[in-house]
Amino acid sequence: MTLRKSEIIEIARREGKITVEGLVDHFQVTPQTIRRDLSELADAGQVERVHGGAVLPSTTTNIAYNERRSLNLSSKVDIARECAKHIPNDCAVFLNIGTTTEAVIDELRHHRGLLIITNNLNIATKASSHANNEVIVIGGNLRKSDGGMVGALSREMISQLRFDFAIIGCSALHEEGEILDFDVQEVGVSKAIIARGDTVILAADMSKFDRKAPAKVGSVADVDIVVTNEVPPARFMQLCARSDTKVIVAQKTTALAKPPPSEKTRPSRARA
Amino acid sequence: MTLRKSEIIEIARREGKITVEGLVDHFQVTPQTIRRDLSELADAGQVERVHGGAVLPSTTTNIAYNERRSLNLSSKVDIARECAKHIPNDCAVFLNIGTTTEAVIDELRHHRGLLIITNNLNIATKASSHANNEVIVIGGNLRKSDGGMVGALSREMISQLRFDFAIIGCSALHEEGEILDFDVQEVGVSKAIIARGDTVILAADMSKFDRKAPAKVGSVADVDIVVTNEVPPARFMQLCARSDTKVIVAQKTTALAKPPPSEKTRPSRARA
DNA sequence: AGAAAAATGTTCGTAAATGTTCGTATTTGT
């Protein structure tokens, strides 16, 4: 096992699929080396080899959803990273449905002693590979479009728990501070989460302000921290200030930030 | 334990991975010193050694599970196919934890109008890609070793449902008709499933008779149908007859297609 | 301060990873 291979696994888990060419670019090695890596990872069952690259073994795939997941990906990662900073070790964290919250689970990989609670099948799957954390899955009616579990059963199960942090997403945000969602079924679940979390973090990129959605989950006054990728409209900030809701604008870290860790990604080959 | 080593752990936890060269730079010591540190940390299980550096230890449990999954694979598929035959369209089916029940979900792909209920994360993931079926996931404490959800929360949630069919597996079977399991936590869940299913199908290949397990789930009298791959011992058959439990021996349909398990490790490349 | 123990540096033979080349297999475009 090499560093490269373990990073390949990580990329594969994040992206769902990987290409030989892409990895050649990324690691600055020959295609043959990547092929060898992929063959070995495939032998170990970590990925499934396909022509031109590899994909995650079929148990973890999702098609249309993966495309939505890559939407605004870099903002999501920025926001997720910021959220992860606010989560200490050894505490209970609820992660709700949503692509942004899904990005958070990746950033929590190196935390220890967490109790991760989620009603998102994808998060549960990812979390189950974290060595140092416990996982509680909230059951319910499985929504195939995004792996979310919703409905009365979910709501009831959530109401039996209590957690230090809840990280929630939303479909849309209104300037007047309303948190909105597309699915009415999900609203009940979100409300339950807000009620049972000591510190509630809303993770939402700025594109949510351009969207509309029919169902009201609550208002920013109900959450403790809002993490976004840009400074929200003044009116929104005002409302947050009035309700003691902290607004945090995540740093852009994913843009071109890859060169510095080159010391890590290309251990010794750099001075060729 | 040196200061350096504890800082190495800290860096590893933060970065996820570390290089010998990077640490040499960081600490201004020789590579050999770093290697010694990493070897010792690896011996202590704090990191996992790789060429050029080290990474955080990955969950090793999934590897063991993947191997278990391929054990007796062809028998499992035979049994699964037989189980699927007994499930009509448009009904509610519970699928319990276990590699054999996992095989069943694959065989149910072409059913329609099913409500699939499961406390197995792998089954939930697979089922979510079935177009024609609804899925309810039973939540609970996620067992990373096999994706099973167990504990009081699971039990309680199951007791709120009722289903036409339940397909359960087990760790071991005793000639005297006892159904046994390794995990005591799982027993409560299995009992709840048996109680809430109208028709209970036990799927177990013959190797279960050679195993021992500590926790009693129930007896064959509690289930309606037992599906195996070979004719069980006479004593067992007698007991089944006495309790009106039907025993079905699955046809071998996958006979010669599978012999090389290598087909699994290098999917497409094998027939080169 | 002096001896013992631990940590670190140095050297070198061995093992592993990577690059290179080439013939074969798989896709892709027509």
Added chain:
DNA sequence: ACAAATACGAACATTTACGAACATTTTTCT
């Protein structure tokens, strides 16, 4: 269906990393 383009894996050469053994320095204990 065929041909060109691309990807593939095997075999070998080269580079790099590794660990063992011993020398040297630093720390610890009395």
